[in-house]
Amino acid sequence: MAKKRGKKFELIIDAAVKVIAENGYHNSQVSKIAKEAGVADGTIYLYFKNKEDILISLFEEKMGSFVQKISEQINGSMSVEEKLFVLIEMHLKNLADDHYMAIVTQLELRQSNLALRTRINEVLKGYLRLIDSILAEGAETSYFSEDIDIRLARQIIFGAIDEVVTNWVMKDHKFDLVSSAAPLHRMLLNGLKKTSAAE
Amino acid sequence: MAKKRGKKFELIIDAAVKVIAENGYHNSQVSKIAKEAGVADGTIYLYFKNKEDILISLFEEKMGSFVQKISEQINGSMSVEEKLFVLIEMHLKNLADDHYMAIVTQLELRQSNLALRTRINEVLKGYLRLIDSILAEGAETSYFSEDIDIRLARQIIFGAIDEVVTNWVMKDHKFDLVSSAAPLHRMLLNGLKKTSAAE
Amino acid sequence: MAKKRGKKFELIIDAAVKVIAENGYHNSQVSKIAKEAGVADGTIYLYFKNKEDILISLFEEKMGSFVQKISEQINGSMSVEEKLFVLIEMHLKNLADDHYMAIVTQLELRQSNLALRTRINEVLKGYLRLIDSILAEGAETSYFSEDIDIRLARQIIFGAIDEVVTNWVMKDHKFDLVSSAAPLHRMLLNGLKKTSAAE
Amino acid sequence: MAKKRGKKFELIIDAAVKVIAENGYHNSQVSKIAKEAGVADGTIYLYFKNKEDILISLFEEKMGSFVQKISEQINGSMSVEEKLFVLIEMHLKNLADDHYMAIVTQLELRQSNLALRTRINEVLKGYLRLIDSILAEGAETSYFSEDIDIRLARQIIFGAIDEVVTNWVMKDHKFDLVSSAAPLHRMLLNGLKKTSAAE
DNA sequence: TATGAATGAGCTTTCATTCAT
DNA sequence: GATGAATGAAAGCTCATTCAT
Structure with a gap:
């Protein structure tokens, strides 16, 4: 797992920065990051071990x-x-x-x-x-x-x-x-x- | 509420410092602090508005x-x-x-x-x-x-x-x-x- | 207990009607009724068995x-x-x-x-x-x-x-x-x- | 949320009727309804906004x-x-x-x-x-x-x-x-x- | 009688993670 | 790979009631 460097890897990282900056760390649910990145919640776990x-x-x-x-x-x-x-x-x-x-x-x-x-x-x-x-x-x-x-x-x-x-x-x-x-x-x-x- | 400066107020504060230092903020449940302070969970809320x-x-x-x-x-x-x-x-x-x-x-x-x-x-x-x-x-x-x-x-x-x-x-x-x-x-x-x- | 007919008995009853009408049943805490009646919370229990x-x-x-x-x-x-x-x-x-x-x-x-x-x-x-x-x-x-x-x-x-x-x-x-x-x-x-x- | 009309939606509704009828509204915890419906507590909240x-x-x-x-x-x-x-x-x-x-x-x-x-x-x-x-x-x-x-x-x-x-x-x-x-x-x-x- | 500080059981809701498709 | 429905553990807070004073 965590097979890095897909196109989606970058997508998720960038989405995370935006979501966390806008909502604060404790209000940045995985589902929110996934939505911002335009992927399914589960997809996050193909690129990252956990939150x-x-x-x-x-x-x-x-x-x-x-x-x-x-x-x-x-x-x-x-x-x-x-x-x-x-x-x-x-x-x-x-x-x-x-x-x-x-x-x-x-x-x-x-x-x-x-x-x-x-x-x-x-x-x-x-x-x-x-x-x-x-x-x-x-x-x-x-x-x-x-x-x-x-x-x-x-x-x-x-x-x-x-x-x-x-x-x-x-x-x-x-x-x-x-x-x-x-x-x-x-x-x-x-x-x-x-x-x-x-x- | 928050009727400060009781003996219990100090007790809870000190318990909170210890519990948070030892367990980290996000693993310091109110019940844990209350137990350390030797008071009931509800008592916390007589002295503090919330966590x-x-x-x-x-x-x-x-x-x-x-x-x-x-x-x-x-x-x-x-x-x-x-x-x-x-x-x-x-x-x-x-x-x-x-x-x-x-x-x-x-x-x-x-x-x-x-x-x-x-x-x-x-x-x-x-x-x-x-x-x-x-x-x-x-x-x-x-x-x-x-x-x-x-x-x-x-x-x-x-x-x-x-x-x-x-x-x-x-x-x-x-x-x-x-x-x-x-x-x-x-x-x-x-x-x-x-x-x-x-x- | 429930030694009825004190002056406070009436006081509490009337306070309860007012508090319940104004706040709704589920938002009418015993303490709120006590406060409206001008008695201590515990006093309620001298006149009534429970809420x-x-x-x-x-x-x-x-x-x-x-x-x-x-x-x-x-x-x-x-x-x-x-x-x-x-x-x-x-x-x-x-x-x-x-x-x-x-x-x-x-x-x-x-x-x-x-x-x-x-x-x-x-x-x-x-x-x-x-x-x-x-x-x-x-x-x-x-x-x-x-x-x-x-x-x-x-x-x-x-x-x-x-x-x-x-x-x-x-x-x-x-x-x-x-x-x-x-x-x-x-x-x-x-x-x-x-x-x-x-x- | 409240994605109505699933099979589970009906399941939960029916469970709620039964549980509430048998236990009374205020003794019908969400967990009890979930159990009766055979779903997880959290699932309730996929179909209903709140209790x-x-x-x-x-x-x-x-x-x-x-x-x-x-x-x-x-x-x-x-x-x-x-x-x-x-x-x-x-x-x-x-x-x-x-x-x-x-x-x-x-x-x-x-x-x-x-x-x-x-x-x-x-x-x-x-x-x-x-x-x-x-x-x-x-x-x-x-x-x-x-x-x-x-x-x-x-x-x-x-x-x-x-x-x-x-x-x-x-x-x-x-x-x-x-x-x-x-x-x-x-x-x-x-x-x-x-x-x-x-x- | 009267007080009110203290108690502690109880419950809704969130959300990271999984897994069948 | 990708999905997203389902899971279920976990915790902050309220409030009826008690009891030492």
């Missing part, structure tokens, strides 16, 4: 291309500073471009149980490693201090970006998300404190 | 004292830098001291629907305003640059701390949470970048 | 005075025809004068279970016997044909009046109920058919 | 055929007198032939709330209009006096028949119901009073 598997697959599918897109944009010849900027900007841009997906990742996906969230974290790891690699390069090249705690720094970066996106979603996408990339980047790199030797 | 109201009340109750505790620790004569440190350390310490509550706030409370999350944010506002006031003081006293975006800075601070706590919870409280206060504080203030005029 | 007993008592109380009132109006010197008219008119008048009670007897009291309805019928018997006595007198005095089936005749009379009242209640007491007494009386006595020797 | 809808559908289903049967029996060439007799006799016969249904219509269906009873009245209208048409014909042909109050006359006829049936049901179907048709017919047409010019 939870739709969520996982959805996240894997979308997050996979997300990480790939960012990786492609980060050119080896860029400075660490530039790389971090591209990562932040792409992160914001990707979600700003897909309101449905933003709602799903920032709000609805977090309503799942611990088991599911553990699997989601598994998917996230690829992205977090990308951040780690930038941080490691910065440490090696002494752009960051050598004794930087990479795990903590990554949590700060990810937590900060994530919080900004969640606020944007909670505020109904009212403000322009991508324009936060620059100040976010600056504050993460230089901190909140005014530096004597100005930037 | 969701237990969650809200639980958060208001615990978060209220949380904000108060931190406020009390932040002495007017402290520097902005010190105030921020106290806030971060207290935030971490409060949750490190109550593993059950940490699980509930970082994981289970986020499984609620939009309506509930909106109310939770309402409760959070008190805490966010506390952060804002520190940031404003820093901007006024030129400890931070005057044109700092307070909203964004607050999101970075809160997002970073929150992410650190969530990681700690997801890792089963394996590492010492409070010891992250200092590096977290340093990085938020000074940023990731090595400063020429070393710290 | 059903309130209903029975209510009906006995009101129906008792109902039968008595009509009996008093029916003077021994009246003709059978006059007696029947008084009975019909009083029946209609009594209910027309107490909209709450009309709703309760015509609609809400019938929502009770078989056991309760059997007891209600017991109370009704006094009234039905009154009809029977008029019919018997009519048969004896040859005002009615001697072989009249009294049981059937009584059912027709009661059924007809009852249906008229129920229609009036269902139509929100829109038309004047008492003015139906005369045609009702005429049709019951003379039938629907036009008589050759006109009346 | 109340079973009652409505049950009445519409049975009452629909009831009105139709009587209409078919009433031949255009019959006299008004004959038509009324057929109506009364069929009314009694239909219920005498189905004790379960008689219990449900005379007792249990009346335990419903105002909203439900209003819908039941809607279904009843077809039957009441049939009575009205007979009365109107009688008035036109001067069989009845021209100034007869049709609404009132209809209430008398329906109320009388209904009361007779209810008494029969309350007395556990002890006596023969259909044999009441003739005297009922006679008394409704000629009234209770002995007519000088005998019939």
Whole structure:
């Protein structure tokens, strides 16, 4: 079962994103997703093991291309500073471009149980490693201090970006998300404190 | 209804924290909470409007004292830098001291629907305003640059701390949470970048 | 228990009529009746065995005075025809004068279970016997044909009046109920058919 | 939903009549009806919107055929007198032939709330209009006096028949119901009073 | 007498999943 | 592969009644 990659596989994934974004996770019945996808309820189970598997697959599918897109944009010849900027900007841009997906990742996906969230974290790891690699390069090249705690720094970066996106979603996408990339980047790199030797 | 502040009110709140932390929100039936609290199922409804109201009340109750505790620790004569440190350390310490509550706030409370999350944010506002006031003081006293975006800075601070706590919870409280206060504080203030005029 | 005839006994009965008429039988909780009566929930059980007993008592109380009132109006010197008219008119008048009670007897009291309805019928018997006595007198005095089936005749009379009242209640007491007494009386006595020797 | 007219639809309706007649409306749980019908609880909800809808559908289903049967029996060439007799006799016969249904219509269906009873009245209208048409014909042909109050006359006829049936049901179907048709017919047409010019 | 906090049994409805066609 | 009718377990909430004060 779960013979992936049919045309219907994509159809169901996209239907799930739309239905969950519009109705909320707990009001997104399998039958509703099936109807939106234009397939029978039973058909869902030819492509997915169970309802939870739709969520996982959805996240894997979308997050996979997300990480790939960012990786492609980060050119080896860029400075660490530039790389971090591209990562932040792409992160914001990707979600700003897909309101449905933003709602799903920032709000609805977090309503799942611990088991599911553990699997989601598994998917996230690829992205977090990308951040780690930038941080490691910065440490090696002494752009960051050598004794930087990479795990903590990554949590700060990810937590900060994530919080900004969640606020944007909670505020109904009212403000322009991508324009936060620059100040976010600056504050993460230089901190909140005014530096004597100005930037 | 919701005749708050009985002895049973506290009893039920505490039982709910324990049951939800151990079983997850969606596997915490009202009857399970009632049993843990040592009251009848129906008694729950003398103190809470419905199941969701237990969650809200639980958060208001615990978060209220949380904000108060931190406020009390932040002495007017402290520097902005010190105030921020106290806030971060207290935030971490409060949750490190109550593993059950940490699980509930970082994981289970986020499984609620939009309506509930909106109310939770309402409760959070008190805490966010506390952060804002520190940031404003820093901007006024030129400890931070005057044109700092307070909203964004607050999101970075809160997002970073929150992410650190969530990681700690997801890792089963394996590492010492409070010891992250200092590096977290340093990085938020000074940023990731090595400063020429070393710290 | 059920130590009748306290001041509170009446208070509770009257509250029950009002609450049931306004909220419907199935939405008339004991606590609601208690509140309307201005007593504690538990007090109800000092005067009534259980909720059903309130209903029975209510009906006995009101129906008792109902039968008595009509009996008093029916003077021994009246003709059978006059007696029947008084009975019909009083029946209609009594209910027309107490909209709450009309709703309760015509609609809400019938929502009770078989056991309760059997007891209600017991109370009704006094009234039905009154009809029977008029019919018997009519048969004896040859005002009615001697072989009249009294049981059937009584059912027709009661059924007809009852249906008229129920229609009036269902139509929100829109038309004047008492003015139906005369045609009702005429049709019951003379039938629907036009008589050759006109009346 | 409410995808009527399946084989199961009939199955559930019939089970409901039996279960409600035997246990009373308020002791007829959906699960009990499902079990009697030999279907799963959930299946009920594929054919009926909710429990109340079973009652409505049950009445519409049975009452629909009831009105139709009587209409078919009433031949255009019959006299008004004959038509009324057929109506009364069929009314009694239909219920005498189905004790379960008689219990449900005379007792249990009346335990419903105002909203439900209003819908039941809607279904009843077809039957009441049939009575009205007979009365109107009688008035036109001067069989009845021209100034007869049709609404009132209809209430008398329906109320009388209904009361007779209810008494029969309350007395556990002890006596023969259909044999009441003739005297009922006679008394409704000629009234209770002995007519000088005998019939 | 009177109170009212506490009890806990009881029931409708939803919805993920299955499986005969 | 595709369907969708059928399943049945599961749980939040109400409310008549009790009883310690």
